[in-house]
Amino acid sequence: MNTWKTDDTFLARWLAGELSDEERQAFEESEEFAQFKDISQTTAAFQVPAFDADAGFDAWKKNRVLPRENVEQPSETKANVNALSRIQRFALVASIIVSALVGAYLIQGTTSSIVEYQTGIGEQTQLILPDGSEVILNANSKLTYDEKMWDKVRSLSLTGEAFFKVASGDQFEVNTPIGSVSVIGTEFNVKYRDSFFDASCYEGTVAVRIGAENNVLTAGQEITFQRGKKIEQRSFQQTATPGWSTGIVNLTEVPLAVVFSELEAQFGVIVTSAIPEGLIYTGSFPTNNVESAIRLVMEPFGFTYQYNPQTQQLTFNTP
Amino acid sequence: MIQSFEHHICIERQQVVGFACQPICIWNPRFMDHLCTDSAIEQLYKAHAAQLRNYLYYRCKDFERSNDLVQDAFSKLWEKCKDIVPEAAKSFLYTVARNAMINLSKKDQVRMEFAVQQEHSLDYETPQFDMEFAEYKTKLESAITSLPDGQREVFLMNRIDKLTYREIAERLEISQKAVEKRMHNALVKLREALTETAHLI
Numbered sequence: 001m002n003t004w005k006t007d008d009t010f011l012a013r014w015l016a017g018e019l020s021d022e023e024r025q026a027f028e029e030s031e032e033f034a035q036f037k038d039i040s041q042t043t044a045a046f047q048v049p050a051f052d053a054d055a056g057f058d059a060w061k062k063n064r065v066l067p068r069e070n071v072e073q074p075s076e077t078k079a080n081v082n083a084l085s086r087i088q089r090f091a092l093v094a095s096i097i098v099s100a101l102v103g104a105y106l107i108q109g110t111t112s113s114i115v116e117y118q119t120g121i122g123e124q125t126q127l128i129l130p131d132g133s134e135v136i137l138n139a140n141s142k143l144t145y146d147e148k149m150w151d152k153v154r155s156l157s158l159t160g161e162a163f164f165k166v167a168s169g170d171q172f173e174v175n176t177p178i179g180s181v182s183v184i185g186t187e188f189n190v191k192y193r194d195s196f197f198d199a200s201c202y203e204g205t206v207a208v209r210i211g212a213e214n215n216v217l218t219a220g221q222e223i224t225f226q227r228g229k230k231i232e233q234r235s236f237q238q239t240a241t242p243g244w245s246t247g248i249v250n251l252t253e254v255p256l257a258v259v260f261s262e263l264e265a266q267f268g269v270i271v272t273s274a275i276p277e278g279l280i281y282t283g284s285f286p287t288n289n290v291e292s293a294i295r296l297v298m299e300p301f302g303f304t305y306q307y308n309p310q311t312q313q314l315t316f317n318t319p
Numbered sequence: 320m321i322q323s324f325e326h327h328i329c330i331e332r333q334q335v336v337g338f339a340c341q342p343i344c345i346w347n348p349r350f351m352d353h354l355c356t357d358s359a360i361e362q363l364y365k366a367h368a369a370q371l372r373n374y375l376y377y378r379c380k381d382f383e384r385s386n387d388l389v390q391d392a393f394s395k396l397w398e399k400c401k402d403i404v405p406e407a408a409k410s411f412l413y414t415v416a417r418n419a420m421i422n423l424s425k426k427d428q429v430r431m432e433f434a435v436q437q438e439h440s441l442d443y444e445t446p447q448f449d450m451e452f453a454e455y456k457t458k459l460e461s462a463i464t465s466l467p468d469g470q471r472e473v474f475l476m477n478r479i480d481k482l483t484y485r486e487i488a489e490r491l492e493i494s495q496k497a498v499e500k501r502m503h504n505a506l507v508k509l510r511e512a513l514t515e516t517a518h519l520i
Contacts, residue, residue, distance in 0.1 A: 012499035012503045016483070046475075051372045053364060054365075
C-alpha cells in the first residue's frame with residue numbers, strides 16, 4: 001500500500017481528499033499524521049492582504065501607454081470598421097490596378113494583345129474575364145492571357161494563386177509551369193508557388209494534367225504536386241471561396257518552403273535562414289497581421305525566431 | 320483538412336502524416352482585436368490581477384514588487400492585445416510575470432508573514448509539542464519562507480488561494496503531476512523543519 005514515504009504525491013492527494021479509505025485510515029494512524037494535520041489546518045487559515053483590483057486597474061489605466069492603432073471602442077464596432085476599411089482598401093487597390101492595366105493596354109493595344117494582371121505583396125484583386133468568368137487573384141501572383149485568341153481558346157497562364165468561377169462555354173484552361181487545369185463551367189482554385197502545385201475543385205469537374213498524367217477532380221477534391229510528383233489527391237472542407245480571399249490562408253500538408261513563399265506573398269517576409277527539408281505544415285494564418293502569421297508558423301515547429309518589421313527579415317533556429 | 324474555426328489556436332503534434340509529425344495551428348479571425356478594448360482588459364484585470372499578485376508574492380516575497388509586476392504584466396498584454404486570443408491571456412500574464420521575476424535581484428531573506436482567519440484560529444487544536452500558537456506560526460512561516468520557490472508557490476496557491484492542482488498546473492504551465500509532487504514535497508519539508516526546531520528546544 002502507498003504511504004507518504006513511498007508515494008511522492010501521497011500528501012497532495014491527502015489534502016485534496018483523494019486517498020482511498022484504506023490509505024487514509026492507515027495514514028491517520030501513523031505518528032506523523034498529527035503534524036501534517038496541524039500544518040494543513042494552520043495554512044488553510046492563512047491570508048495575505050487583499051489586493052484592491054479596482055484601485056489597481058484605475059492606476060494601471062492612468063499610466064498605460066496606448067499602443068499604436070489601439071482604438072477606444074467596443075470590439076464589434078471596431079471589427080466592422082476594420083472590415084469596411086479592408087473592403088475599401090481592396091476596392092481601391094483593385095481599381096488602381098485595373099485602370100493601370102487598361103492604360104497599359106490602350107498604349108500597347110496595337111502591338112500586343114497579351115493582357116497581364118499582377119498583384120504585389122499583400123494585394124488581392126478581383127477581375128472579370130471577357131467571357132464573364134470571375135477571378136480572384138491572390139497576393140504576389142500573375143495572370144496573363146491573349147485577348148485576341150480568347151474567343152477561340154479560353155487559356156490563361158498563372159503563377160501564384162487564383163480562384164476561378166468560370167462562365168459556361170467551351171474548354172477553359174489554366175496553365176502553370178508544372179501542370180494545367182481544364183474545365184467546363186465550374187469553380188476552382190489553382191496555386192503554383194515554389195514548384196508546388198495545388199488545384200482544388202469547388203464546383204463541377206476539373207481535369208488536371210501534369211505531364212502525361214491526367215487526374216479528374218470533382219467538387220470538394222484537391223490534388224497537390226511538387227516538382228512534378230503527385231503528393232496526394234484528397235477531399236477538403238469546402239467554403240464558398242478559398243480562405244485566402246476572406247483573409248485567412250489555409251495550408252494543408254504543404255512543405256515548409258511553400259509556407260514561406262506564402263508569407264512572402266502576403267507580407268513580403270524575407271527568410272534569411274536555411275529552410276530545413278522534409279518539414280510539413282498544416283494550419284492557417286491571417287493575411288492582415290504579419291506577427292501573428294509568423295508566430296502561427298514558427299511555434300508549432302518549436303522554432304525560436306526573430307522578425308525585424310523594418311527590414312522584413314525573418315531568421316529562425318531549429319530546436 | 321483541418322479548417323475548424325471554432326478553435327482559436329490549437330497546436331497538436333500527434334497527427335502523423337507519412338513519417339512526419341505535423342503541427343496544426345488555427346487562427347480564428349473572429350476573435351481578432353478582442354483584447355484591445357477597455358472593457359476586455361478591465362474584465363481580465365479584475366478576474367486575474369489579485370491571484371497573479373499573490374502568486375508573485377509567494378515567489379518573490381515582496382508585496383511592493385508583486386504589485387508593480389502585476390501592472391507590468393498587464394502593460395505587456397496590452398501591447399500585444401492584437402496577437403493574443405482571450406483564452407491565452409491568463410497564461411500569457413503568468414509567463415510574462417514569471418520571466419520578469421527571474422530578472423529581479425534576490426532580496427534578503429525576510430520571513431513571510433500571514434494573517435490568520437479568525438474562525439479557523441478558534442477551531443485550532445493544540446499543536447504538537449505544546450508550542451504556543453504564535454510560536455508555532457512563526458516557525459511555520461520561517462519554514463515556508465525557506466521552501467524552494469517551486470514548492471512554495473504551489474503550496475501557497477493551494478492553501479491560501481484555494482486553487483486546485485489543475486488550476487495551478489494551468490497557470491504555471493506544468494503538469495498536474497508535477498504540482499502534486501511539489502505539494503507533497505513541500506509538506507514533507509515543512510514537517511521536517513518543524514520537527515528539527517522542536518528538537519532544538
